[in-house]
Amino acid sequence: MDQKNIIDKTVEYVKATLAQAEGGHDWWHIYRVWKTAKHIANNENADMFIVELGALLHDIADSKFNDGDESIGPEKAKKFLSELQVKQDVISHVENIIINISFKGGKEKQNFKSIELDIVQDADRLDAMGAIGIARAFNYGGFKNRKIYNPDIKPNLAKSKEEYKKNDDPTINHFYEKLFLLKNLMNTKKGKLLAINRHRFMEQYIEQFYREWEGEL
Numbered sequence: 001m002d003q004k005n006i007i008d009k010t011v012e013y014v015k016a017t018l019a020q021a022e023g024g025h026d027w028w029h030i031y032r033v034w035k036t037a038k039h040i041a042n043n044e045n046a047d048m049f050i051v052e053l054g055a056l057l058h059d060i061a062d063s064k065f066n067d068g069d070e071s072i073g074p075e076k077a078k079k080f081l082s083e084l085q086v087k088q089d090v091i092s093h094v095e096n097i098i099i100n101i102s103f104k105g106g107k108e109k110q111n112f113k114s115i116e117l118d119i120v121q122d123a124d125r126l127d128a129m130g131a132i133g134i135a136r137a138f139n140y141g142g143f144k145n146r147k148i149y150n151p152d153i154k155p156n157l158a159k160s161k162e163e164y165k166k167n168d169d170p171t172i173n174h175f176y177e178k179l180f181l182l183k184n185l186m187n188t189k190k191g192k193l194l195a196i197n198r199h200r201f202m203e204q205y206i207e208q209f210y211r212e213w214e215g216e217l
Helices: 003-017 027-041 048-057 072-083 088-100 115-126 130-143 161-166 171-177 179-185 189-213
Strands: none
Touching: 003 027, 003 048, 003 072, 027 048, 027 115, 027 189, 048 072, 048 088, 048 115, 072 088, 088 115, 115 179, 115 189, 130 171, 130 189, 171 179, 171 189, 179 189
16 A cells, blocks of 8 residues: 555544544644644655654544543554554654653653654644634633633642643643743744744733733723
8 A cells, every 4th residue: 555545544544533532632633733744844854654644643542531541542553554554663653753742741751753753743732822722722621621710720830740631720821831831842943933923822812811801991
């Protein structure tokens, strides 16, 4: 099976698998990350086939929706790609992208590094920023029945990985604990450039949010 057919089969598989997923982690999240990753990869010396597979499969079983189990995603991707008889070195690379892509509080040390991981990670982080990122944050907050904002609950940037994963703080706190940190965590030149406007938009949104919260006209 050639690479185009493998990508087409992967798209079908991801669409079917995530058909009932939460709105911020559904097929359309994958679609945006896939498109953005390809856009970034055009400026890098990267294996586009691995970039596409990594982007398409990076959230095939997000640990947030699987009781925190981080092994399910890589295992599902490996099984699927093995059935398509994808080369083992490609499968291993895609597994490592899935294992190492997540923010996890921003303190997790990566045990694997590649330009393909950098690209997919940048694309995934960009989708957590800007207008889409704001929409996803509040959609997930509603999904988890979190408060929008509570001035008495302050953001905590010192959370451990486990505390970050299990927290149920108001969604506004998420801007400080993750979204505002992403601009300085981008890997590629293109990713850093794209992050600037999205970061600025989020800052403007938060400023407006606080004005409206206090009833300012």
